[in-house]
Amino acid sequence: MAANKNVKINAVGKEKFLIELTTGEFTAYIDQPEALGGDNSAPSPLHYFLWALGGCIVTIGKIVAKQQRIDLRGMECSVEGGLNSAVLMGKSDEDRAGFMDLKLVVKIDADMTQEEKEAFIEAVDARCPISDNIMNTTPIEFEIV
Secondary structure, eight states: OSSOOOOEEEEESTTTTTTTEEEEEEEEEOOOGGGGGGOOOOHHHHHHHHHHHHHHHHHHHHHHHHHHTTTOOEEEEEEEEEHHHHTTTTTSSSOOOOOOOEEEEEEEESSHHHHHHHHHHHHHHHHHHHHHHSOOOOOOOOOOO
């Protein structure tokens, strides 16, 4: 099936490691810690990645709850992941550059049993585009101009 929605952002390198991100009328920034040559003025790409996953889980959770008529009073998701930073710094090629593991802790405030909450999260995860892109290979094409 063909894509029926396109999502696009633009990333422009500024001074040092500051990156300006734009999409539509929104602007955000990425930076690196001072120890890595940045000014620590914004989160790193790794933080945005984890934010995207946690934010998507909560968003899809709200959609699923509405569709299933679940009275979802609240939902929270914290995400953490471990990686070998020596790889991204070019000091090692022993591991992969990406996260080796991701742990999501999801808090659901709804009148549901533990089993119902687990089934709910399985349904949410199955519909989350960010989770899907982590679990499945998505082709990446570079066009150099």
